[in-house]
Amino acid sequence: MRSQFWGLYVREILRTFRNPFVLLITVVQPFMWLAFFGSSFGNVSPIYLKGLFGTTNYIEFLLPGVLSTSMLSVGMFGSMSTIQDKRFGFMKRILITPTSKEIIFLSKALGSATRGLVQIPVMVVAAVAFGVSFGLSPLEWAAWIAGLFCLAIGFSSLFLAVTAPSTDWQTPGVVSNFITMPLMFASASLFSSSQFPAWMQAISDVNPITFSALLGRSFVLGRPIPWEYLGYLGIFAVGMLAIGYYVSARWLRVE
């Protein structure tokens, strides 16, 4: 079982990082996010910024949020690799060995969460390039990363649960997009949720992206740290992992 997990996990990782195009996008994308979003407030007066975001450097505010939404896209990407494997028959090759469906699920979920983790150093370096300075203690770094990892595991599991039972190649994509949009915008990742209308705030208040963004922001901006958010993210990860595991074990199909 360990051997099967390892084989599939390594395949997930190698497959991503051997592809120079994927690698390039992984590195360039965070810069683009920060450059475009960060610059959109470039001409706003510092006082106004301070009032809106609690910092004069919007990128400082943005970074934890963008990292959190990245974990969402990483989760979607992971389920796309499952669709590919089904489509090109490789899933059959795996299933005709004594590999259980649970193992396939776990390797995919962890593989895509790992891909998500790789974005963290890239993004942090990008932020430094845009003038953000980090004064985090090692414990705070660890907590921030752990929160993001939980988020990545949670979303990867969620999208895999959507993909596993499906045998056509479009439904999972459409469903994933449908989930992604509201989760991304009804969260505190890009703006402060205090300016949202009540219904969006309601979504944002239970949205794990919000918890991860606020947790990260408290570290970067040196605000009081809401440690309980880390617990919430942990529960989200474990819950989604359980759902994905169960759904894959029962309903992962290739036709």
Added chain:
Amino acid sequence: MTDPPAIELRGLSKRYGTGDGSVLALDRVNLSIAKGTVFGLLGPNGAGKTTLIKVLTGISEITDGEGSVAGFDIRRQSLEVRARIGWVAAEVILDDDFSGWENLWLQAKLQSLTGWEDRAHQLLDYFSLADRAQDKVGHYSTGMRKKLEIALALLHQPSVIFMDEPTIGLDVGTRRMLWDIVTGIHREFGVTVLLTTHYIEEADALCDRVAIIDEGRIIAEGSPSELKARVKADLVELETSDGVDVRALSDLPGVQEVRSQGNEWVVRVASSEEFLPRLFARVPTDHIRRISVEKPSLETVFLDLTGRRIGQDEPMRDVRKFYMQMRRARQ
């Protein structure tokens, strides 16, 4: 005491879907395949060949009946079955971003093998792939890909190998090579091979035993020579001009059966040499547009049993299907 069979199926049925639109792809199949056989499943498109492989390998669930592979129940002991089988897909499924060696590595991990490297080297040597083992599989030729796929299937020393249309879309030279490989691995590695095909010559040349499958049912089974002996007749096919009814021929001596599809007739006769002069005496030759005589072959066995040919309008369809699969597999 005789060995238990490598594959044993009793009343096995598979239905895709439910209700009106459902398809009965396998209809109460009974089959017993002895260990060490090269067994061919011969049938036209849509007969249920691939479906049979899918249910035996656990990719698809059976609807009814029972089956065992390598002594294990396909429904209840799927993991045990899957540790003992190899699979060669019609469309060649490999990880194109990985090298040949890495594909073997992954297969070894999935089969939880230890100390597999020696055998992997052996297989690479056997299939003359050793010097290309580090190259990306995406850069292999079709023949090399097929060989690597067979090496993957053999890596964990399975007792049964399933090959779905192993030579579909291959040129004649590569097809011969593959026949040699199948015979070779059967001899060298002692595996039971279940292959599907709709090439008559392939079933005839390669298989110890053949089951003919049509519309989900096994309609005949035996060694190629047994099957051919069963026909004990020549088939005369003729196409007549409109309005000619050759049914009256059935009272000629030596005629066993007359079947028609419009203006096309199949006449089953004990001896075509004796029949033809009698035919021409009865039907004016200008009423006969085309005539052909066929001596017993697996094709005539099928024709005899179903009134159809296995490979009607085949070549084109074959090539198209193959390239479609290749495109999908390579993208």
